[in-house]
Amino acid sequence: MTTMTVGAAINAGLRKAMEDDDKVLVMGEDVGVLGGVFRVTDGLQKDFAEGRVVDTPLAESGIVGTAIGLALRGYRPVCEIQFDGFVYPAFDQIVSQLAKMRARSGGRLALPVVIRIPVGGGIGAVEHHSESNEAYFAHTAGLRVVSCSNPDDAFHMIQQAINSDDPVIFYEPKRRYWEKGEVLTSPTRGLHDAAVLRSGTDCTLVAHGPTVKTALAAAAAAEEDGFSVGVVDLRSISPLDTETLRNEATSSGRVVIVHEASTFVSIGSEIAASISESCFYDLQAPVLRVGAYNMPYPPASVEDDFLPDVDRVLAAVDRSLSY
Amino acid sequence: MTAPTRLDAYVDGPRADSEGRPMFQLIAPDGTLTNAGEQLGVSVELAQELYSDMVLARRLDQEALSLQRQGELSLWLMSWGQEAAQVGSIRALRPSDMVFPSYREHAAALCRGISPADLMRQWKGSSHSGWDPKGPRFHIYSLVLGTQTLHATGYASGAVMERTDEVVATYFGDGAASQGDVNEAFNWAAAGSLPVLFFCQNNQWAISTPTTIQMRTPLHVRAAGFGLDAYHVDGNDVMAVHAVTTLATERIRDGGGPALIEAQTYRFGGHSSSDDPKRYRSDDEVAGWELRDPLRRMETFLRGANAGDEFFDALAQEADTFAATVREQCKGLAGADLGDLFDRVYVDAHPVLDEERLAHAHHLTTLGSEN
Ligand SMILES: Cc1ncc(C[n+]2csc(CCOP(=O)(O)OP(=O)(O)O)c2C)c(N)n1
């Protein structure tokens, strides 16, 4: 067991995966000599054989498209998209090529490609650097979509994602890159299992990636007011761990979902529908969603008001309890 | 002054004049040897082989088109008119060279041993693709224009890492050449000096859009600007295409980096069996291109080179047998079973699909019980 930051844990996970399997490649913009703009790939180019860590031209469709070609040859490429808002030039290659190749080939071809995306706001960035676009990819059959929130998951989930024979979109919580935590030597969960971080009898908060910390803080504040609020870290967005969600929803009867993405047609919408379908008679209140407003990500000076914070989460818990 | 006897003297023109280079030809549309053909010579044996490939490919198109008209196929896209560009190029590759086609490369696919049934099943609505690419080293068709050029480029970067001497070929059209992916692939392959052969069949049309709307600079000139070795060839002269592709692939294998071949050809049919080309192009234009028909030109050439009736009769018979096979294989194609598809989306188990597979199966049983 060691303590490290989220960013360092992903770095260590990548290193481990590359050591374990020489078919694992890292590619993206500035990932080599520089080590990535967030230094997540720091030192990898230096330590591995030539060609294993590649500084690519600045062409996102090219990054994913050539990764597909490499995967067809037996490699396991891990692509870095420099910032969430720059994945869209690769949209077709992800959604129509990467995601569909297995089905289109009648199950003959597999594309074990991981696409790492630093996601979300809260770092005072200019436009296009703070987006939460997981719903696009979760909506696409053929992809798996995961979101880590802490160093231990970052370390193990990146390796599990690389081991997956299906393509995985791997979200990294940008504003949590520098937060420290313990990393265990072996994984405690599968890639697509949710984690119940605390159980609650009054209400359950469901979050992923950067908002897990927000949810935990809200649950602690509620506890001071005498309420038992649980927290589920989704970890996997597609597929969802519906069993864990159902269990927690059934035991508390109230669910509030917290994410940075806007709520309209969001992961929260899917979870609300799914819980309503499976736990209708156990619910004490409608499932509520706390997320971004339905506008493009605003200028950084107002992002603290825009992002769901502890107060907005607690307000939603209050609303849920009032039913 | 004696004329040069090396191919490169004919195909290596200036790199980036905006007019482009003249097309390289060995056999003129009337079946006679061009000056280059006289100097370089043309193998009659090879000509016979390539001509046979083209005759069979055209027969597939004719049969498949009538099968479509009879309701046996829902759609068919013809390589009719483009046989020389496809056969000449694919036959110049090694069988071990991987190919990433677009969606009109039936003539090339047949040369790689892909069966008519496998070629037709996609157009019958039985599946999205017909074959396992591993055997024929021919990837499944890509219908999103130009996307396959990036797959080829990535595949080629693997070849560089493994230090093999393979060439990765990719086919695309004049319309696709306007897509971002194709231009990203040109640049990516050039910057990395990757062993990719970009083969553009410029058939003058992208559905109803002529090349004048796609580009101002000829594609082979544009490609040179990207740093590719660029060639311009008469795509209806199978011997010229074969010769140029041979030269281009030799240079790629020698570490020369990627190349582009722009083959001037013509789509004799509509864009697909659903298209009505009379709405956008004139009969005169079509008639002009019919004079440059790749098959007729080779037949004239071969008859002039003393290939006798025996050769042509045997080929006609082979084509008739092949046509019967095409019809038979088409009629034998079964539709898909929705129930099978749940297992083909992901490699590993997936709870949503597991649940939906069961729900679908259950739904089918309820339908049965109502009867
Ligand atoms: C990205 C994309 N846009 C549009 C289409 C629809 N479409 C299919 S074929 C075609 C014309 C392509 O022309 P070209 O690349 O010249 O190839 P050709 O059909 O002439 O062989 C179009 C517009 C498509 N398949 N993909």
Ligand SMILES: [Mg+2]
């Ligand atoms: Mg065209």
